[in-house]
Amino acid sequence: MRKSFYITVWALSWSLISATVLADPILAKIQTRWAQCNYTIESSDDKVACFDRLIDDTQIALLAQPARHDLKIWLAINKSSLAGVDGGMGALGLVKDAKILLEDVITQAPETLDGSALTSLATLYHKVPGWPLAFGDDDKAAELFKKALAINPDGIDSNYFYGEFLADTGKTNLAVAFLKHAQQAPARPDRPLADQGRQQEIIQKLKELNQQ
Template structure:
């Protein structure tokens, strides 16, 4: 009869053998631990971003803190090589930095950060377009419809639509995918489409792990729906 301790020892030996034969293979417990650690690190960045974006008032401090957070996301890319999640967040934060620089009338900085964000998000989208509720295609879509078009930058309505439709396809219940797709449709004067997408977004369950972001998104969607109603759409 094989005792529990013997089974454990055999399991460890099997794991060592696998590692010896293939250095790219790890035991089942290790990826789970790594996934848990990555999820915790990503959640920390997501909530830090929400605090900076929605709760800080000083634009100069917001810019400083967002770019510092982008550096933290870049460090996570080194810590978790091959994972799309930190790449997505680096792209999101660079995009946010571009938006804030634009508000501060720092046009050259905004343009540079927008290009860096686009290239980073394209990399993430190739890795896994569904990761983080389709974070890469969602953010690419936002960039393509919000930045100026050529010759100033790379704005492109057709690409914006392509990526945002991809986002809601991969993440039909993603809050950001639906919010920004609705915003795009609104800007394209497809008010019925925007209303339909935003109404669906409000049915998505509350994300209690990201309370500041979740509350802010729902509030903006409700305000946008009220604007549509006031226009008779």
């Protein structure tokens, strides 16, 4: 089983955003609650409960507006985040559900949320176990990361997760370059908690690489 399958996901720790969120209270609420679940709750049981509720609310929002690709991305992120906290064989079902959602967005609207579906799916391909347990594949991850960066070359998440991938696959110097680029990403005024959490993850990763 791959390192980090019990994902600090992101985590999928994921804080992905588009300017459209500024005018969308439904998505803004989901993103804010994700950051609270991921970064402010310490107990694993409480994290699981938080993500469970968030998944339910995201599914309800998506049922009301099934054409919303941004909500599909966030349902995938929330499922992946729950998989990272809860672990076990149930996590495989969650990440497989997330994969289906993300592939649907990539097929229909890959630039949604600045290519976040590509970054998210790339991270899943890198983090989850390979065959026969799951679909992990670093070659596929690298392909998706490059597509994500073509859409969003300066994003904090696209650069952080690619930098993490490069570090994990032994490309330390290149990893440091992408992680430091992630540090310079523009602040998101409506996402202070997510930015703070991601910046701490960047610092920690650079420390692991003896760069801090």
